[in-house]
Amino acid sequence: MRLFEGTPFDRPPKCDRCDQLVEDCECPPIPVPEIPPEKQRLRVAVEKRKRGKIVTVIRDLAESNQHAELLTVLKSSCGAGGNLPSATIIEIQGDHAEKIKQILQDRGYKLKK
Numbered sequence: 432m433r434l435f436e437g438t439p440f441d442r443p444p445k446c447d448r449c450d451q452l453v454e455d456c457e458c459p460p461i462p463v464p465e466i467p468p469e470k471q472r473l474r475v476a477v478e479k480r481k482r483g484k485i486v487t488v489i490r491d492l493a494e495s496n497q498h499a500e501l502l503t504v505l506k507s508s509c510g511a512g513g514n515l516p517s518a519t520i521i522e523i524q525g526d527h528a529e530k531i532k533q534i535l536q537d538r539g540y541k542l543k544k
C-alpha cells in the first residue's frame with residue numbers, strides 16, 4: 432500500500448511520455464544518445480590470453496547500440512571470430528590490429544597512440 436493511497440495525495444506514478452500508469456506504459460526505452468565516432472578516442476591492443484590465444488582488443492568505445500554491427504564488419508573483414516565482452520569493448524580473435532585500426536579510422540574514430 433502506498434503512503435497516501437486512497438487520499439487526494441495519492442498519485443500513482445505515470446509515464447511522462449504517454450501519460451499511462453507506469454505499469455501500463457508500453458513506450459520503448461529511451462535510447463542512449465550516440466556519441467559520434469569522431470568524438471571517440473579508442474585504444475587498440477593485441478593481447479595474449481590463456482593458452483597463448485591472441486586477441487585484438489578495442490577499448491574505450493562509447494556505449495552504443497551500434498557495436499553489434501561494427502563487430503560484424505570487423506569479423507568479416509578479418510575473417511575471424513569476435514565478441515563484445517562489455518558495452519565499451521570489442522574483441523577480435525587473432526592479431527588484426529593494423530586492419531582494425533584502418534577500419535576504425537575509415538569510420539571516423541580517433542585512435543590513442
Ligand SMILES: [Zn+2]
Pocket residue numbers: 446447448449450451456457458
Ligand atoms: Zn509511456
